[in-house]
Amino acid sequence: MKIYFLSSVPCALRLGGVFFGVTDRFERCAEIDLRDRIFVEFLPENALPVTFFLSENIRFTPPAHCEVYLLADGIAIYAAEFTPNDFSLKTLWQQRIGDTLLTVFSQGRLQLAVQTDENAFTAYLPPAFCDYNGQIHGEYILLGGRTRADKRLCVFRKNGEKVLDEQVLSYTLDGDTLRAELPLSERLGRSAKCAWSLNTGHFERTEFTLCARASGDNADGEQDGKIDDGLIAYAFFESVLIGANYAAFLSDELAADSDKIVGFLGDFLFVTLTDDPFTCGLVRKKGERLFSLSYYRVKVQNGKIIDVNG
Numbered sequence: 001m002k003i004y005f006l007s008s009v010p011c012a013l014r015l016g017g018v019f020f021g022v023t024d025r026f027e028r029c030a031e032i033d034l035r036d037r038i039f040v041e042f043l044p045e046n047a048l049p050v051t052f053f054l055s056e057n058i059r060f061t062p063p064a065h066c067e068v069y070l071l072a073d074g075i076a077i078y079a080a081e082f083t084p085n086d087f088s089l090k091t092l093w094q095q096r097i098g099d100t101l102l103t104v105f106s107q108g109r110l111q112l113a114v115q116t117d118e119n120a121f122t123a124y125l126p127p128a129f130c131d132y133n134g135q136i137h138g139e140y141i142l143l144g145g146r147t148r149a150d151k152r153l154c155v156f157r158k159n160g161e162k163v164l165d166e167q168v169l170s171y172t173l174d175g176d177t178l179r180a181e182l183p184l185s186e187r188l189g190r191s192a193k194c195a196w197s198l199n200t201g202h203f204e205r206t207e208f209t210l211c212a213r214a215s216g217d218n219a220d221g222e223q224d225g226k227i228d229d230g231l232i233a234y235a236f237f238e239s240v241l242i243g244a245n246y247a248a249f250l251s252d253e254l255a256a257d258s259d260k261i262v263g264f265l266g267d268f269l270f271v272t273l274t275d276d277p278f279t280c281g282l283v284r285k286k287g288e289r290l291f292s293l294s295y296y297r298v299k300v301q302n303g304k305i306i307d308v309n310g
Contacts, residue, residue, distance in 0.1 A: 001031070001032060001033065001034060001074050001075065002029055002030075002031060002071075002073050002074030002075075003029070003030055003031075003032045003054070003074055003075055003076075003077065004027040004028070004029050004071070004074060004075070004076040004077065005020075005023050005027060005028045005029075005030070005040075005042075005076075005077055005079075006023055006024070006025055006026070006027045006028075006076065006077070006078045006079070007023040007024060007025075007042050007044070007078065007079040007080075008025075008078070008079065008080050008081070008082075008126075008127060009024070009044050009045075009047070009082065009127050009147075010022055010023070010024045010044070010045070011023045011024075011042040011043055011044045011079065012041075012042075012043040013028055013040075013041070013042060013043075014039075014040075014041040014043065015030060015032075015038050015039075015040060015041075016038045016039055017039065023042065023079070027076065029074075032054060034054060034055055034056045034058070035055075035056065036054075037053045037054065037055050038053070038054045039051065039052075039053055039054075040052055040053070040054050040063075040077075042079040042082075044082050046084070046085060046086065047082035047083060047084050047085055047127075048082060048083040048084070048085055049082075050063070050064070050065045050066065050079045050081075050082060052064070052066070054077075058075065058077070059075070060287075060290070061290075062077075062288075062289040062290055063077075065079060065080060065081040065082065065083075066078060066079050066080060066289065067080050067289045067290075067291065068289065068290050068291070069283070069291045069292070069293050070286070070290075070291070070292045070293065071293050072293070072294075072295060076293075080289075082127070083108070084106070084108045084109055086106075086108070087107060087108045088107070089105065089106075089107045090105060090106045090107070091103060091104075091105045092104045092105060092106060092110075092130075092132075093132040095132075095134050097134060097135070097136045098136065099116055099117050100114060100115070100116050100136055100141070100158070101113075101114070101115040101116075102114060102134045102141065102143070103115075104125065104129070104132055104143075109124050109125075110124065110125040110126070110127065110129055111123065111124055111125060112124075112125055112143060112154075112156070114141060114156065114158065114160070116158060119158060119159065119160075121159070121160030122160075123156055123160060123162055125143075125145075125154060126147055126152055126154070126165065127147060129145045129146070129147055129152065129154075130145055130146055130147075131145050131146045132144070132145045133145065135173060137173060137176075137178075137198050138198060138199075139157050139158050139159075140155055140156070140157060140158075140163075140198050140203070141155065141156045141157075141158065142154075142155050142171075142173065142178070143155075143156070144168075144171065150167040150168075150183075151167065151168055151169065151170075152165070152166065152167055152168065153165075153166055153168045153171050153180060155178070155196075155203070157203075163203040164178075164196065164203070166180065166182055167182065167183060168180045168181065168182055168183075169181040169182065169183055169191060173198075176197065176198045176199035177195050177196070177197060177198065177206075178195065178196045178198055179193065179194070179195050180193075180194055181193050181194075181211070182194055191210075191211045192208045192209065192210050192211065192238075193208060193209040193211060194207065194208040195207045195208070204242075205242050207244070208235075208238060208242075208244075210231040210234060210235050229277075229300050229303065230277035230278070231277070232249055232278075232298065232300055232303070232304075232305060233277060233278050233279065233280050233297075233298045233300075233305075234271060234273060234277075234280055235249060236249040236250075236298065236305060237265075237271045237280050237282065237296070238271055240262055240265060241268065241270065241271060246258065246262070249304065249305050250304060250305050251301070251304040251305060251306045253306070254304075254305060254306065254307075254308070261308055264308070264310075265282065265296065265308075265310075266282075266284070267284065268282035268283055268284050268294075269283045269284060269285055269291070270282075270283050271283075272293065274295070276297070278297055278298050278299070278300065279295055279296070279297040279298075280295070280296060281293045281294065281295050281296075282294050282295075282296060294310060295310065296308060296309065296310045297309055297310075
């Protein structure tokens, strides 16, 4: 069986005591028989390793600190959390904005402390978050920074709820609207320009525009108002996910049955890209840290989807 290994931070990967390479957000793949009970070790820098025996039980119970994704051709194991090996208290950054004091500190894991006249809370931050930049808009706290691999943006409410944690290329605050460009796939050079509303009780994504760095794009990488055929599949599935106007991507014939198509897709958490631009994976939750991935392919003609099949 194909087993894909990924990790939230760079790790040395050992399988059965043998070095297999370095993992990060792009997978390493190996053919493994689960009956062999191979011992797996994710070895990060400056943190304790994540280790477990790989057995058939992984289909039902993910190892501690890991997320498991059941794929059509195998299983993906994502080492998401690592226990730090340094638990000393260190203040790394502090900024006062109005009546709010923001403090980034480490004590084992990296954390954000927020203090106001009415409230105080702490929240965990992504590993190796640094180069901090804080903003406050109403009840929302925006904290930008970098990790070893990417630039990130976290958004919290002043009650401590984290509402956004994304890898970003750039972001701006435009009145009551947060705008950011998110990388979707470094291999395919795609990104999405998204917007979230900050003026309602519900933090929600309100729009997105798909971009591709390719010849014929304008200076911002956009398709001059048109979505390239190779981006239509992702745009359609994302529109279904956030409740946008997904019927705009369908042919007239399919648009008449758009509700049936949404019912056919069912509920899903997010959309993943594949090497085939007309095929996307829809991720569904099966249990605690356990997910399944179903693939759907669209057929496009004259800039519209004329068929969706899974």
